[in-house]
Amino acid sequence: MTFWQAMLATLLGSLILEFIGLGLGLIGCREGLPTSMLSRWCGFGRIGSAMIGFAIAISSLGWFGVQNGVCAKALEYALNGKLDFGWCATISGLFITVLVAFGFKGLSLTAKIAVPLFFAVMIWVTFNTLTAMDIQALINIIPAEKDTMTLSAGATMVAGGCIVAMLTTPDISRYCQTSKDVFWMLTISIIVGEFIVNGVSILIAKAMGTDDVVNILIQNAGWIGVICTILAVIKINDINLYCVSLSMSNVIESITGKKINYVTLTLIAGSIGTFFTVIGILDNFVEFLIIAGVIFPPIAGIMLTDYYILRTNRDLLDSTREEGKLPNNAATPLINYTSLIAWALGSIAGMTMTMGIPSVNSIFISAVIYFCLSILKRFFNKIPREIKNDQGFNSSDGRNFR
Numbered sequence: 001m002t003f004w005q006a007m008l009a010t011l012l013g014s015l016i017l018e019f020i021g022l023g024l025g026l027i028g029c030r031e032g033l034p035t036s037m038l039s040r041w042c043g044f045g046r047i048g049s050a051m052i053g054f055a056i057a058i059s060s061l062g063w064f065g066v067q068n069g070v071c072a073k074a075l076e077y078a079l080n081g082k083l084d085f086g087w088c089a090t091i092s093g094l095f096i097t098v099l100v101a102f103g104f105k106g107l108s109l110t111a112k113i114a115v116p117l118f119f120a121v122m123i124w125v126t127f128n129t130l131t132a133m134d135i136q137a138l139i140n141i142i143p144a145e146k147d148t149m150t151l152s153a154g155a156t157m158v159a160g161g162c163i164v165a166m167l168t169t170p171d172i173s174r175y176c177q178t179s180k181d182v183f184w185m186l187t188i189s190i191i192v193g194e195f196i197v198n199g200v201s202i203l204i205a206k207a208m209g210t211d212d213v214v215n216i217l218i219q220n221a222g223w224i225g226v227i228c229t230i231l232a233v234i235k236i237n238d239i240n241l242y243c244v245s246l247s248m249s250n251v252i253e254s255i256t257g258k259k260i261n262y263v264t265l266t267l268i269a270g271s272i273g274t275f276f277t278v279i280g281i282l283d284n285f286v287e288f289l290i291i292a293g294v295i296f297p298p299i300a301g302i303m304l305t306d307y308y309i310l311r312t313n314r315d316l317l318d319s320t321r322e323e324g325k326l327p328n329n330a331a332t333p334l335i336n337y338t339s340l341i342a343w344a345l346g347s348i349a350g351m352t353m354t355m356g357i358p359s360v361n362s363i364f365i366s367a368v369i370y371f372c373l374s375i376l377k378r379f380f381n382k383i384p385r386e387i388k389n390d391q392g393f394n395s396s397d398g399r400n401f402r
Contacts, residue, residue: 001149003139006202007195009151013158014194016359018186020300021166025182027307028170031317035170036250037326039299041313043306043370045333048340050254052299053247059164059292060243061269065276066285067240068093071233072277073214074226089277096234097270100241101263110238114231121228122200125220129204138206152357153290158194159359160293167296168243237273244269293359294350298343298366305367306339310374338377342370 001009027038036053040046072089079088099110130138149157173182208216217225245265252260281288306312313327320327346366350358 001151001154002142003202003206005151006154007199009154010158010194010198012151012155012357013161013359014190016155016159016297016357016363017162017166017194018190020163020297020304020363021169021186021190022183023304023308024167024300025169025173025176025186026179027303028173029176029179029182031170031321032174033170033326034174034246034250035168036247038170039303040254040332041317041327042303043310043312043336043339044302045335045339046254046329047335050251051340053251053254055295055299056164056168057244057247057251057269059296060240060247061273061276062281062288062292063164064093064237064240064244064270064273065281066288067233067236068096068274068277069281070214071096071230073212074218074229074233077214077218078223078226086278090274092230092233093270093274093277096237097241097267097274099234100238100270101266110231110234114228114235117224117228118232121217121221121225122197125204125216125225126200128220129207133207135203138203141206156293156358157289158198159297160289160291162193163292163296163359164243167300168247171243171246240273241266241269244273290358294362295347297350297359297363298346301346301363301367302339302342302370305371306374309371312374338373339370342366342373345369 024035024038027042028034031038036049036056039049039052044052068089071092072085075088075092076083076085083091169182169186173185176182176185204216208219210216214225214229217229219225221228245262248265248269249259249262252258307314316327316331343366346362346369349365350362353361
């Protein structure tokens with residue numbers, strides 16, 4: 001893609017992310033619940049929410065594998081190739097896993113170092129690379145025909161790159177005090193993370209003729225670039241493992257009614273994510289993003305439609321929120337086949353339709369199908385079902401759900 005085509009793809013993908021993230025983030029702020037639990041009362045039921053939790057966990061594990069691959073490349077360079085990529089990936093993956101499971105203070109320190117160091121290195125790399133280049137010439141570079149990507153595929157890649165993060169926005173926004181906090185949290189993140197970083201990265205990639213982040217950092221910043229890469233991956237994979245643990249906790253609880261220790265879940269998740277790295281998920285990164293960009297938007301479309309338009313369980317959530325409790329199992333739908341059908345059809349549409357942007361197609365079609373099927377379901381089910389909600393459920397694992 002040309003520079004301006006890439007920036008347009010970034011804009012379109014970012015609008016999709018803002019729409020999904022803000023819609024779900026406001027729900028999380030209002031209800032005080034993470035995505036995997038919200039989905040129980042936003043169209044999917046207990047079994048459906050378990051399926052969503054499992055899908056989010058798999059995607060987060062995939063991201064763990066991708067990021068660990070970046071870290072492994074940096075480690076392989078640092079060791080001058082004395083250990084091959086597989087061993088470096090195993091060492092870095094297991095180290096990060098143990099650190100996330102047990103080293104909470106270490107993670108806090110890592111974050112304080114990694115974020116400012118990353119921005120400092122980015123500024124240096126940008127200055128070092130672009131000051132000697134003709135910016136206008138870089139902007140005007142036209143890629144070879146075999147390397148071109150369509151605008152819709154580019155927008156879907158941008159959306160797919162952060163779609164799981166937007167889908168799990170309630171995991172973070174449940175701690176926000178007001179809707180303004182949610183709006184600015186998302187908007188600033190997208191402006192900085194998508195437009196500024198993406199724009200600079202596109203120019204640097206064109207200037208150096210590579211999209212390999214590790215090579216770009218190492219060639220321009222040497223050992224500082226290696227350290228920056230490793231610290232940044234540790235921080236990012238901390239979030240990935242957090243999402244996996246939270247999602248799988250909901251899956252296991254929905255199916256068995258039991259809870260598993262956070263440390264145990266983290267160790268298992270990190271080991272699986274490390275395996276993904278070793279088998280080469282980094283080599284299929286683009287395909288991974290495009291698939292994520294059409295499978296996950298329908299979940300958001302269904303949840304937003306159910307919560308804001310159909311308001312299926314709003315009264316139930318409102319009443320239990322005032323009591324500081326969660327709806328009990330008797331008041332929670334077991335499964336909603338309507339949402340699963342809409343999810344499947346929306347994903348298929350996103351993968352198969354040749355016109356438009358796949359992410360937009362999948363979210364719009366799933367929302368419309370879910371709305372229509374739900375209205376038909378209400379029409380044919382005129383006798384209301386009264387469920388007593390005489391007992392609540394209080395989380396005992398310290399995550400402060402309600």
